[in-house]
Structures are given as structure tokens and as C-alpha cells.
Amino acid sequence: MHPLSRLLLALASFLLIGVYFLPLWRISLTAPQYPEGLGMLIYVNTIKGEKPHDLYNINLLNHYIGMAPIEPDKIPELKIMPFIFAFFIVLGLLGAVTGKRRLLKLWVALFIAFGIIGIADFWWWEYRYGHNLDPNAPIKIPGMAYQPPLIGCKTLLNMRACSYPDKGAYLAAGSLALGVLALAIDALYQRKKKAAEALAS
Amino acid sequence: MKGGGLGSKAKKLALALFAVAGAGVVVSQAKLPEQWKEAALRVYVPPGEYDEFYVFFSGGFNGQIGVHGIPSGRNLRTIPVFSVNPENGYGYSEETKNMLMTSHGWIPWDDTHHPELSQTNGVPDGRWLFINANNTPRVARIDLSEFRTVEIIEIPHSAGNHPSSFITQNTEYVTAATRFSIPIPQADHPIAEYKKWAKGTITFIKVDNSEGEHNNRMEIAFQLLVPGYDYDLAHCGKGPSHGWCFFTSYNTEQAHTLLEINASKKDKDFILAVNWKRAEECIAEGKGKKVKTKYYHNYIDPKTGIAVAEEKNEVLILTPKECPGVAYYLPTPKSPHGVDVTPDGKYIIGGGKLSVNQPIHSFEKMLQAIKNKDFVGEIEGIPVLRYESVLHCEVKNLCLGPLHTEFDDKGYAYTSCFISSEVVKYDPKSCKILDRIPVYYSVGHLVIPGGDSAKPWGKYLIAMNKITKDRYLPTGPELPHAAQLIDISGEKMKLLLDFPTHGEPHYAQMIPAELVVKRQKKIYELEKNEHPYAVKSEKEAMEKGVVRKCDEKGNCEVHIYMTAIRSHFTPDNIEGIKVGDVVYFHVTNLEQDWDIPHGFAMFGAKNSNILIMPGETLTLKWIPEKPGIYPFYCTDFCSALHQEMQGYVRVSPKDADVKLCWSLGNQKKCAD
Numbered sequence A: 001m002h003p004l005s006r007l008l009l010a011l012a013s014f015l016l017i018g019v020y021f022l023p024l025w026r027i028s029l030t031a032p033q034y035p036e037g038l039g040m041l042i043y044v045n046t047i048k049g050e051k052p053h054d055l056y057n058i059n060l061l062n063h064y065i066g067m068a069p070i071e072p073d074k075i076p077e078l079k080i081m082p083f084i085f086a087f088f089i090v091l092g093l094l095g096a097v098t099g100k101r102r103l104l105k106l107w108v109a110l111f112i113a114f115g116i117i118g119i120a121d122f123w124w125w126e127y128r129y130g131h132n133l134d135p136n137a138p139i140k141i142p143g144m145a146y147q148p149p150l151i152g153c154k155t156l157l158n159m160r161a162c163s164y165p166d167k168g169a170y171l172a173a174g175s176l177a178l179g180v181l182a183l184a185i186d187a188l189y190q191r192k193k194k195a196a197e198a199l200a201s
Numbered sequence B: 001m002k003g004g005g006l007g008s009k010a011k012k013l014a015l016a017l018f019a020v021a022g023a024g025v026v027v028s029q030a031k032l033p034e035q036w037k038e039a040a041l042r043v044y045v046p047p048g049e050y051d052e053f054y055v056f057f058s059g060g061f062n063g064q065i066g067v068h069g070i071p072s073g074r075n076l077r078t079i080p081v082f083s084v085n086p087e088n089g090y091g092y093s094e095e096t097k098n099m100l101m102t103s104h105g106w107i108p109w110d111d112t113h114h115p116e117l118s119q120t121n122g123v124p125d126g127r128w129l130f131i132n133a134n135n136t137p138r139v140a141r142i143d144l145s146e147f148r149t150v151e152i153i154e155i156p157h158s159a160g161n162h163p164s165s166f167i168t169q170n171t172e173y174v175t176a177a178t179r180f181s182i183p184i185p186q187a188d189h190p191i192a193e194y195k196k197w198a199k200g201t202i203t204f205i206k207v208d209n210s211e212g213e214h215n216n217r218m219e220i221a222f223q224l225l226v227p228g229y230d231y232d233l234a235h236c237g238k239g240p241s242h243g244w245c246f247f248t249s250y251n252t253e254q255a256h257t258l259l260e261i262n263a264s265k266k267d268k269d270f271i272l273a274v275n276w277k278r279a280e281e282c283i284a285e286g287k288g289k290k291v292k293t294k295y296y297h298n299y300i301d302p303k304t305g306i307a308v309a310e311e312k313n314e315v316l317i318l319t320p321k322e323c324p325g326v327a328y329y330l331p332t333p334k335s336p337h338g339v340d341v342t343p344d345g346k347y348i349i350g351g352g353k354l355s356v357n358q359p360i361h362s363f364e365k366m367l368q369a370i371k372n373k374d375f376v377g378e379i380e381g382i383p384v385l386r387y388e389s390v391l392h393c394e395v396k397n398l399c400l401g402p403l404h405t406e407f408d409d410k411g412y413a414y415t416s417c418f419i420s421s422e423v424v425k426y427d428p429k430s431c432k433i434l435d436r437i438p439v440y441y442s443v444g445h446l447v448i449p450g451g452d453s454a455k456p457w458g459k460y461l462i463a464m465n466k467i468t469k470d471r472y473l474p475t476g477p478e479l480p481h482a483a484q485l486i487d488i489s490g491e492k493m494k495l496l497l498d499f500p501t502h503g504e505p506h507y508a509q510m511i512p513a514e515l516v517v518k519r520q521k522k523i524y525e526l527e528k529n530e531h532p533y534a535v536k537s538e539k540e541a542m543e544k545g546v547v548r549k550c551d552e553k554g555n556c557e558v559h560i561y562m563t564a565i566r567s568h569f570t571p572d573n574i575e576g577i578k579v580g581d582v583v584y585f586h587v588t589n590l591e592q593d594w595d596i597p598h599g600f601a602m603f604g605a606k607n608s609n610i611l612i613m614p615g616e617t618l619t620l621k622w623i624p625e626k627p628g629i630y631p632f633y634c635t636d637f638c639s640a641l642h643q644e645m646q647g648y649v650r651v652s653p654k655d656a657d658v659k660l661c662w663s664l665g666n667q668k669k670c671a672d
């Protein structure tokens, strides 16, 4: 592997450490009687309210329409994700140290796959969460589902729900971009090396 | 067609109002004269925007504090202090009823007069508000982070606690003093022997200003025993005069009947100057005597929200004779009312209410006269200073009935004049009158933001008037008291707004809103609630449920652990309660969101409802008298399903064999 690629891969791996401290996604809710808004921050291992009691209050409001309470302890993804990111950090660093090109390729491929599966899974969680309603809920509106958008804003009854990736997700995307760049530089370098070898022979 | 109908209806209504109002005029906004258009723009606060200042009016005979926003005059809240308040259960709930304990027993009412904001370096800081109870002498402290009365201390050896609650520049002390002199200690005497038994006290309450959440902050440091006159108002010095407090006195004639005539005879009464730093020295030297007495000190434990009522049995009494230099009398014309110290602390203005000239004493001259022993007499160990030696000037022909003075940011003084119904502006240094403005009618006190502090903010003045007559739409013989907002930012005073108030505001405090806004609590943290009957979840409420304990005589007490959350109580069905049980509903509001209180009202309960703030636990007592089904419900419209927020208690005859059970939906539990 080209030394610059090794450096970039190491950097990409280190960047991922930040994912443990920054929220990946932010879902915010506003309504006429919530001028200050309610917000939910999704981290690798938990879901927190944007302000101290936001999650508690979101769950309280959700009980009217029969949505299940959001209990971070009961979401399996939040238990697995920290290990997945740890795996990418270790794999990336291993690639940087050994300089094995196969490891870099594997890292980029797995990361892309993980990104796609992760986002799809998040959408699926949102779908189930918004559609799986208690039939005994006080407020029932036929045909109404409360799935928040994946990216963007949507009005759900009196609430305007907005969902956007947050700092952690940008960091992961940046890390992936560095990995891809490392791969490109190395490919260019290999091609040049091959051309030089051909010329020499 | 529809519009026309409404128009004629409005016209009819306007005519009717005109007829009822008599001399009043129903104003059409469109034809507002230029002068009022300008004023309207000054006081209009657009929807959703905040006022610039808070004003805290004492409520007088309602025993409360009225909070308004200025310049709009909008009434924001009433804070119950010395009077029960069925609106939220203050004084009725098991948690708050101890706040109203006194050595005379539990008292549901008092008369509030003089609120005073806490200060740091002579500037109001927005932490607390103190206020006096005039009838059964007490001083209360309100925490402005929650707009709640959190502490009340009773003043022994006092009657008519009027010259209260004035503070020193760093809130070291709060003052209290006797309006009515009485025998100390209390005893049976012929009233006519007034001169033999009458004694006054000046009380200094020490305030604990340390950080942290605790409410037992006030403590009576000492009481100065003074001659038996009527002490009226007070203010403490600041800057150069820090260390001194000044009290007006009248009835130095010592009349006990028809005071109107008999206490108005003398040409001069007194301002009593008390050197509290000197008092501290004397006390440190072991002077003063501990005297047995009885008074209450009540405060809310912030951990549980429960008021503690502590009985106290001793107070330190100091006499001027054993502590020379602690007090001096400054002769002051004609039954002075207010005593007000200029922001620089150099001048002391007496409101000689029956004099047309306003005397201004000089603090510097007072010190000089003390040094020179320039006395004209001595009363019970208190030297009387020579009037001419302490006087800075008399403002000639100020007005009729000057009562009280406050100051603006430019050093000018404003005095309220009761008899001539006006406010007069003058320069206390040059003693020149600058402006006067009529008020409607018979102004008592006035207030300027920070107007009795070392750094007034100026800008506005509010006159608190005693007579209203035709100012508003009439409401029968009993009318609201009027307040008038006056612009004092320019050379000439300008009337801006006239608005009604609650009770009788005797005095007020005004402060820039941001100093109070930044301290606001929005909820009580449920996690930190240490109330012994608090439950933190519905699960816990169902587990603890209902506990019934009976003594050997068969008297039973029932404690119900209950939660409230939008939109149900847990539990909401209770059976097995018997006639005569003393039932306590301990309701915890599980909400943690701003402005989501729940109420709780019990059919037939002889107290009030309780209004429970998010994270708080309050308790309502109820003794059922007849078998039956008794509903309870949430009194505060908390949600779309508020009307569903209700439940039932089944009350059975005393000897009935009904099991004690509680339930919510399909969850049910019974006592073993």
C-alpha cells in the first residue's frame, strides 16, 4: 500500500472513535404548544433526549396515539453498533500497520455495506415504530401512521417531525471518504508502478 | 347583514356601559387623542413578547403579592404568602399548612405591606422577595426562582409589624418593628396607663445568604427595646450610611385613644437611627439579655417540599442604655410616614405627612452632631439630636401629605402626596422642586425600578392610589385599587397607563425582568423528590397502593400513594375505605414538562383542591362521613383527555366487610 494511503486509513480509523461521543442522528419535534421543541438524539449505543426530559415527554405524548415507548435498553441495534464500529477501527488500523491492500479493500467494501444496511435498518425501525400502534390508544385516526421521515420533515398530526443525520454520521461518512481516497491513491500508485515495471522490462 | 347586527349590538353595549359608568367615557380606539396614542405605543407589548420589568405589589388585606409586567400592567400571578389560597391549595395541603403556624395557632390570613427584594452591594439581585405581615407580626421570604413562599418567621414582642421588611445593602438583615407599642412581655394592664406599659421593639432578622438549596435562612439576631411610640416605616442606609437603619415614629405624644387628634399635637416626632454594627459590637461584648418567649419559624424543606414549623423559645433583647451609641432620635416634623435614603446613602428624607415642607436630613451632619454631642435631650437612653444640626434642608411647599419617596437613576427624588393627589419631582441636593403630576386619587406609596436601592434603573414610576372612584368600569361599592404608570425618563413626568390591582398595594418593588427570568425553575426534578410519600412511577404507585392503619380505639388512617400523568391517576379506583377514616391522598405529578400541572379535587373534602407541579408531591386530607361512591378528578385542564382524568373511591360503613383494594384498568391489587 502507498504510505499516504496507510496514513489516510489510520486517520479514517481514528476518526471513527468520535462516533462514540457524538449523536449519529437527530429527530426533532415541534408543535404549537411546544415552541421550544422536543428532540431525540440517536447515539451508537443509546437514545437520549435533546434536553433532560425530552425522551420522557416524547414517550408521554406518544402514548395518546398508541406508539410503543422508546426504551433504548430494548433496541438490539444499540447493543451491536458499538462493536461494529470497534471492528472497523481495529480492521482499519490493522490495514494501516500491515500495509496489506486486501485489508483496505475489505474495509471500504464492508463499510459501504454496513452503511447501506444500517440506514435500511433504521428506516425499518422507524416504519415498525410508526405503524405498530396499540389498538386501545385514546386517539385513533384510520389510515394514519406516525413513521418519522428518514431524512427531511413531515407533519404528523399537530407535530412537525424532522429527521437528519448528525455529527456522528458526518464523521463516519468522512471516515469512509478517507478510506475511499486511500484506495484511489493506492490504485493510482499501483498503476504507475506497473507501468514503470513494464517500461523497465 | 351579520356585520350590521353586531355593530348595533356593540353600540347598545357601549351605550349601556356609558350609562353605568356615569361620568366615565367609553373610549373609541380610533379617536384616541395624540397624547394617548404616544402613551399607548410606550406601554403596548405585542403578543408573545415580554414586559421589561416585573413589579411586585403587596396585596394589603388579601395577604398576598400581586405580580404584574411593566409597561403593559398585565397581571401575571398572585403569590400566596400569609393567606390561604384554595386556588392551588397553599395553606390547605398537608405540605403547606405549617407555613401559617404562629404562637397564636394556625392563622389563615394576614395583611401584607412592604415587599423588598434581596440586594447585593445595594442592588436588587432577583433572588428573593421579603414581605411583612402586619397583623400577626411575621416576615416571609419568597424564592423568585419558583415564585413561592418558602420561609416565614414570626416576630415576638411585637404588634402591628409595619416598619418591615426593609433590608440592609447585602441582605445581611431584614427589619421588623412595632407599629403598636405593647407591654413587653405581654401582661394585663389598664389601657389608660399606656405610658407605664407601652414598649416598642426594633427587630433585626439575620439572613443566611450562603449558596445552596436550603430555606431555613432567617433568624432573629436581636431586638432593640425602644420607647413606646408608634413606629411606622423604615429604610436602611447604603454606601456611607451602611450599618445604619432608620425608622419613623409618630405618636410620641403616647396617646392611647383618638390618636387622630391626640397623636398629632407635637410639632415634631422622630426618625430613629439605629446603628446595627454598634449593636453587633455590644452583643459580642455580652450585652443584651436572653428572654424567654414563643414564636414560630416555618420553612419548606426543598428536598421534600414539606413545611417544617419550628417553635422557638428565646430571643436576645438589647436596650439602648446598655449599648450607648446604638440609637439616636432625629426630630422630624409632624408624624412622618416614609423614611427614604438617597441612592448615594448621604441623605435621609422623612415624609412628614402632616407638614407641607419636606425635611431632608444629612447623614454626614448626623455623624457630626453625634460626635459633638449636639443633643437636646435623651429618652430612655436614646439621645435626641438637634433638628437644625442634622437638617440638610426643608423642601418648601412640597405638597400636602407627603408620604413616601423613591429615586431615579439621575439622583432625583419623587415623593407621593396623599392629600394633594400628586407626585412631586425634586433635587434632594439643591432642594429645588422640578415637576409635579396629578394622580387619581390619593396616592399612598410609589415605586421606581430599584428606586430604594443604591442603583435605581429609573425610567418608570408607578403611583399606588388609595381611592379609585370613576377610573374604571364600576364594580359595585367595592372597587379595585388603581395604579398609574408614569414615564420619568424625561424632564417632565408623563402619565402612560392606568391599571387596576388586587387587594391594596401599599408598597411595591420593581426589577428588570431578566434578573428574575434567568433564575426560573420550569419543573421540580422527579428524581430529586424526597417526599416520604412520593412514588416515581405508576408501577411503584400500584405496588405501594393504599395503606390503612388503625389504632386500638378503631381510629383509622389511610395513606394513598397516587400518581398523576396525562391523563389518569394511578390508582383510580379504590375500595375498602370506611366512614370516619382519615384519608390522605399523596399525589405525585409524574410530568417533567413545563406548565403541565395536575389538580386534584375530592368530592366533599372540606379544604380545597391541590395543584401539583411537575415532579412534586402534594397531599389532600379527606374524612368521608357517609357511605357512597365519591368521585375525584383533575382540576387543571392538562390535556385533550383531561375530562377523562377522574376516579372513584368507594366508602363503606365502618363495620362493613369490604376488602381494601386499588386498581387501574385491569391491574388490581388488594391489601393482605
Ligand SMILES: [Cu+2]
Residues within 6 Å of the ligand: B564, B565, B566, B567, B597, B598, B599, B634, B635, B636, B637, B638, B639, B642, B645
Ligand atoms: Cu390532569
